[in-house]
Amino acid sequence: MHPAKMDSAPSDSRGRVESLDGAPRSGGGARPAFRSAIREHPALAAFAASYLIGFLIYGLVDRRPSTMAYVLTVSALVVVVAEVDDRVHLTRVVLWGLGAWGLLHLAGGLVPVGRGVLYNTDLHVPTLHYDRVVHAFGFGVATVAVWEAIRPHLRERLAGRGIAVAAALGGMGLGALNEVAEFGFSHLAKDSNVGGYQNTGWDLVYNTIGCTVAAVWAFRRQGASRSADPLRKPGGEGSIQTVFAERA
Secondary structure: OOOOOOOOOOOOOOOOOOOOOOOEEEOOOOHHHHHHHHOOHHHHHHHHHHHHHHHHHHHHHHOOOOEEEEHHHHHHHHHHHHHHHHHHHOOOOHHHHHHHHHHHHHHHHHHHHHHHHHOOOEEEEEEEEHHHHHHHHHHHHHHHHHHHHHHOOOHHHHHHHHHHHHHHHHHHHHHHHHHHHHHHHHHHOOOOOOOOOHHHHHHHHHHHHHHHHHHHOOOOOOOHHHHOOOOOOOOOOOOOOOOOOOOO
């Protein structure tokens, strides 16, 4: 799966990002963020709920180890993403990418392959395992999420390669935090499927690859969006803005 198309979403004069159908997206208010996320993204919410419930039932019926840990972890992250989206308004491509990452993570930890699980599967390419592909993809998506979170708060003159580097470092930081969590999990769960030093090293390598590719893609996408907008006036209030343009 590759992040192919990012549809630009204009923002109104108050800086709120509009949905693709032109309706302003709510940012906060009295409604809880999770309820707001379900209302704004019903298809994505149904997708996430389906695989969470499906893997929970499958894991309990098949007595797969760590089922509850995996399902509860992904469920908690869904709530976190809903809260982040309520505040910074992530694009749909990022939200669906994060949703797909949750599915890949549950499958990797709970689907048996041979004597292990899908996460341990060798893809018959040097150094390439399912686990590492998921790391590159997932933290690549996280890098674009970091980009979208910080880009609207920077002035025009600060945009460019610097924000791409910052987003990549942010994604890698999240990857490092994940390794700390895996380290703790490996000491709490007997059948955690968490590898040793070599596994951690390769995870970080593939995190770096995914984050770097994603940052370059986001940077190039911003340039393409800006050059394709003939009505855009740098710093002007009448410009056509995208999710990568500064807020009014």
